[in-house]
Amino acid sequence: MLNEAWLLKEGIRREENLLKQKWGFFAQMYHGAEKFWCVDSKTKEELGFIAVQENGYIFFIAVGMNRREEGIGKYLVNSLGRKYDCITCHVRTTNMGAIDFYEKIGFKKEELVQCYYEDKGDALYLVYFPDLE
Numbered sequence: 001m002l003n004e005a006w007l008l009k010e011g012i013r014r015e016e017n018l019l020k021q022k023w024g025f026f027a028q029m030y031h032g033a034e035k036f037w038c039v040d041s042k043t044k045e046e047l048g049f050i051a052v053q054e055n056g057y058i059f060f061i062a063v064g065m066n067r068r069e070e071g072i073g074k075y076l077v078n079s080l081g082r083k084y085d086c087i088t089c090h091v092r093t094t095n096m097g098a099i100d101f102y103e104k105i106g107f108k109k110e111e112l113v114q115c116y117y118e119d120k121g122d123a124l125y126l127v128y129f130p131d132l133e
């Protein structure tokens, strides 16, 4: 599914100027992560996926632009169940939609990390404790 993941990511990068990871890094991280996909049971269309490292760090989450705000992102995070005591992620400080999303499902802002991204963009480090929900 790496190619499908890359196509979804690149579509979002072109349209929304987000998710700027380069191919080599993306492929390496994707292979090393646990992935959960959401697939439309009727059309078999891939709607989105989450990729998580073994320490509960979300390397990647994305939902196709035509299927946003239907609960798919929340479903993907919930698909991690109680496997991790703590789930974490970084999100660009300018990505207001994703910050709102994470906060709605229970993530808390832990730290501002300046110059986190390759292009020197800042990140928020967010933390979520599933057992407290």
Ligand SMILES: CC(C)(COP(=O)(O)OP(=O)(O)OC[C@H]1O[C@@H](n2cnc3c(N)ncnc32)[C@H](O)[C@@H]1OP(=O)(O)O)[C@@H](O)C(=O)NCCC(=O)NCCS
Binding pocket: 012, 018, 019, 061, 062, 063, 064, 067, 068, 069, 070, 071, 072, 073, 074, 075, 089, 090, 091, 092, 095, 096, 097, 098, 100, 101, 102, 104, 105
């Ligand atoms: C962030 C993202 C995964 C959210 O997926 P989604 O399927 O649209 O989210 P959901 O429908 O599960 O939303 C869950 C909650 O967050 C809210 N939410 C989702 N996107 C939002 C937005 N852009 N602005 C405000 N609230 C938002 C929903 O309204 C919902 O709230 P509710 O529970 O009160 O109804 C999706 O917007 C995306 O793929 N964005 C581009 C990639 C990206 O930025 N990834 C994160 C990088 S760190």
